[in-house]
Amino acid sequence: MSFEKYINRRDDVLLAGFLFGCGIVIGGVVGALIADHSKKIDGNEVLQKAKNLFTEPGTIEGSWIELQPIEAERFGQIQEVFYGGIARTENGELVQYEFMADPTTGNFLDFYKL
Numbered sequence: 001m002s003f004e005k006y007i008n009r010r011d012d013v014l015l016a017g018f019l020f021g022c023g024i025v026i027g028g029v030v031g032a033l034i035a036d037h038s039k040k041i042d043g044n045e046v047l048q049k050a051k052n053l054f055t056e057p058g059t060i061e062g063s064w065i066e067l068q069p070i071e072a073e074r075f076g077q078i079q080e081v082f083y084g085g086i087a088r089t090e091n092g093e094l095v096q097y098e099f100m101a102d103p104t105t106g107n108f109l110d111f112y113k114l
């Protein structure tokens with residue numbers, strides 16, 4: 001085998017190894033991004049955040065949340081949300097609120113008084 005053929009063969013092997021390594025790295029990064037994006041917040045954490053927002057100025061009488069995200073239509077689009085509610089005393093009267101929260105971030109999307 002001539003020296004030139006040996007160099008070309010070695011370059012091919014190095015290139016194949018480099019491309020294989022790049023594929024592994026890219027696959028790992030994409031896999032981590034997908035796994036992190038599909039991870040959902042615990043519904044009880046979202047409910048606790050809502051209760052913390054409503055403790056002042058009033059007394060919470062009751063609260064609830066759907067622990068599994070549900071599909072809801074918002075702004076003409078279907079999206080997954082946590083759906084829950086808070087009942088509290090305001091000026092001696094019981095007032096009820098409902099809320100929706102993003103299941104991946106826990107951020108509140110909507111609060112409304114019933």
